[in-house]
Amino acid sequence: MSNNDIIVSLDIGTSKVRAIIGEINNGTFNIIGVGSADSEGIRKGAIVDIDQTVQSIRNAVDHAERMVGIQISEVYVGISGNHIGLMTSHGVVAVSNEDREIGEEDMERVLKAAEVIAIPPEREIIDVVARQYVVDGLEGIQDPRGMIGVRLEVEATIITGAKTAIHNLLRCVEKSGLKVKDLVLMSLGAGLLSLSKDEKGMGSVLVDIGAGMTTIAVFEEGSMVATSTLPIGGEFVTNDIAYGLRTLTEQAEKVKLKYGCAWLDDAASDVVFKVTRIGSNVDKEFTQEDLAAIIEPRVQEIFQLIHQEVKRLGYTELPGGYILTGGTVAMPGVLQVARHELAASVRIAVPDYIGVRDPGYTSGVGILHNVIRGIKIRPANNNPGGGSNNKKPTNRVKPNPAPEEEQKPGFFERIKNMFSELI
Numbered sequence: 160m161s162n163n164d165i166i167v168s169l170d171i172g173t174s175k176v177r178a179i180i181g182e183i184n185n186g187t188f189n190i191i192g193v194g195s196a197d198s199e200g201i202r203k204g205a206i207v208d209i210d211q212t213v214q215s216i217r218n219a220v221d222h223a224e225r226m227v228g229i230q231i232s233e234v235y236v237g238i239s240g241n242h243i244g245l246m247t248s249h250g251v252v253a254v255s256n257e258d259r260e261i262g263e264e265d266m267e268r269v270l271k272a273a274e275v276i277a278i279p280p281e282r283e284i285i286d287v288v289a290r291q292y293v294v295d296g297l298e299g300i301q302d303p304r305g306m307i308g309v310r311l312e313v314e315a316t317i318i319t320g321a322k323t324a325i326h327n328l329l330r331c332v333e334k335s336g337l338k339v340k341d342l343v344l345m346s347l348g349a350g351l352l353s354l355s356k357d358e359k360g361m362g363s364v365l366v367d368i369g370a371g372m373t374t375i376a377v378f379e380e381g382s383m384v385a386t387s388t389l390p391i392g393g394e395f396v397t398n399d400i401a402y403g404l405r406t407l408t409e410q411a412e413k414v415k416l417k418y419g420c421a422w423l424d425d426a427a428s429d430v431v432f433k434v435t436r437i438g439s440n441v442d443k444e445f446t447q448e449d450l451a452a453i454i455e456p457r458v459q460e461i462f463q464l465i466h467q468e469v470k471r472l473g474y475t476e477l478p479g480g481y482i483l484t485g486g487t488v489a490m491p492g493v494l495q496v497a498r499h500e501l502a503a504s505v506r507i508a509v510p511d512y513i514g515v516r517d518p519g520y521t522s523g524v525g526i527l528h529n530v531i532r533g534i535k536i537r538p539a540n541n542n543p544g545g546g547s548n549n550k551k552p553t554n555r556v557k558p559n560p561a562p563e564e565e566q567k568p569g570f571f572e573r574i575k576n577m578f579s580e581l582i
Contacts, residue, residue: 165191167223168526169216169234169332170345173201173371173394174486176215178223178231179515179523181531188531190512190524194223203371203390204240206327209334216335233338237345237526238285238328239367239374241388242321248273248287250313261294261303265311273315283325285342286318290382316382318344341530346376347383348525351532353482353508354378363479364469365508367522368461368487370394375465377474385472389464393487396457403453404445406434415490418447421458422492426451451492458493462500480504486519 164184170177180192196218200211220231250273254265270287278284292300293312303311325342332339350365362379370393377385396419401411414434420426430447465481480503487493488507497505509516510524 165229166527166530167231167234168237168343168523168530169219169337170237170523170526171201171206171212171216171328171331172198172369172486172522173204173392174198174369175519176219177520177523178216178219178234179520179527180223180227180229180231181524181527183531183534188527190510190515190527192223192227193514193520194219194221194226196222201371203392204369204388205324206331209327209331212331213335216331216337220335220337231337233340234332235341235343235526235530236328236332236339237348237522238320238325238342239345239388239522240320240324240372241390242324243285243344243386243388244282244319245383245386246276246278246317246319247290248276248315248317250274250315252311254308254311259307259309261306261308261311263304266292266304269311269313270315273313274317276317278317278319281322282319283322284317285320285325286344286347288316288318288347288382290314290316290380316384318347343526343529345522345525346374346386348527348529349484349508349521350376350378350383350525352510352525352528353484353521354479356381358479358482361479362474362477364474364477364481366465366481366483366485368392368483368485370486373461373465373485375468375472377469377472377477378479379474379477385474387468387472389468391461391464392485395461396454396487399453399457400450404434404443404450405436405438407437410434414450415454418450419454419490420447420451420492421454421490422495423448423451423455425492425495454490455492455496458490458496459500462497466501477503480506482506482508484508484518484521486517488518 164182166181168179176196176198178194179190182189182191196215198215200208206212224231250269252269252272254261256262274287291314292303294300294303294306294308295310329339349367354363359378359381365376367374372392373389375387376383397408397412397415400415401408418432426447428446428448431444433442433444435442481501483497494507507518508521509518510520515524
């Protein structure tokens with residue numbers, strides 16, 4: 160197995176750092192390794208301690224390397240947060256080929272043309288995503304390659320982020336000894352993985368509830384049209400349990416993961432556990448019902464805030480409903496609370512790959528899917544991701560250089576040249 164067949168995603172979250180290794184083999188894609196480590200130095204999705212974050216990244220990558228037995232040198236890094244912004248843009252170019260056939264170079268040029276917009280100096284472009292191409296006035300084209308035309312246009316979404324947040328993220332990954340191949344917006348990758356074509360077309364909301372923050376992404380007409388971040392998540396549930404049971408946060412987290420239930424009607428009165436209370440060595444006994452009575456109101460509040468935020472973004476009724484993902488939604492009862500509070504169709508998205516069948520892995524696997532989408536729209540190449548590491552990485556299509564073997568003269572050509580020199 161060569162490293163060219165392997166792509167690695169890095170999902171740096173508030174509670175966990177996850178490294179996921181994917182293998183592309185003859186057009187098929189498999190997850191072959193997963194590394195996970197407790198996240199230190201991250202608060203509400205933002206980096207607050209570089210050194211601790213670097214150590215967490217190293218731990219997760221080491222774990223993944225040991226599982227597969229390879230050394231990871233390059234990664235695709237997920238980015239999210241309340242600093243992310245979306246802008247619409249329009250690009251126009253003339254088709255360059257003499258026969259007027261649209262090629263890779265034209266697509267690259269039109270995306271670069273769309274990128275030429277005024278943005279504040281403290282912000283940076285993360286990605287340019289084509290919503291549709293227009294060839295000589297014909298709209299709704301997703302892939303114009305091979306079509307004949309004179310004028311190529313693109314309606315694109317420009318994804319921007321705060322320079323400080325982007326460069327701190329890049330610095331952490333680089334200090335951990337890895338090269339950043341690209342930055343990928345996690346909600347975009349998770350949407351590609353989790354949402355069906357109809358859900359993206361008719362309109363739906365992807366809700367990623369992590370430990371420290373909740374990311375909302377609205378999809379409509381096949382692409383992401385709005386995104387927002389709320390500073391709430393599973394950590395707030397853990398803190399409520401710690402206060403309610405008068406115990407340490409660490410123990411509250413363990414209790415939440417083992418006995419937690421967000422829907423009081425589903426909680427069992429005969430499931431009993433003990434916790435050590437703060438300030439004493441005495442263990443106190445509680446039931447799952449006691450725990451659910453603490454969890455349910457907080458989870459209800461989270462979904463009420465999500466509903467309000469979607470309304471604030473200007474979307475009231477979307478036929479596709481809500482698709483939930485993120486580690487917090489794995490708790491029993493969350494789906495029932497969501498359906499009750501959101502009054503819409505709700506489902507939980509889980510990656511369909513062995514080893515990552517958990518909502519907490521959706522973002523990490525989504526990063527890989529976003530990368531594969533970029534590879535599929537290029538011609539076959541031995542190095543799917545490219546090798547450059549710029550401070551402003553992009554997911555845009557890049558024309559491929561001619562393969563090395565095509566550039567070198569053949570054996571007969573070299574003999575011919577040798578005889579011509581002698582003559």
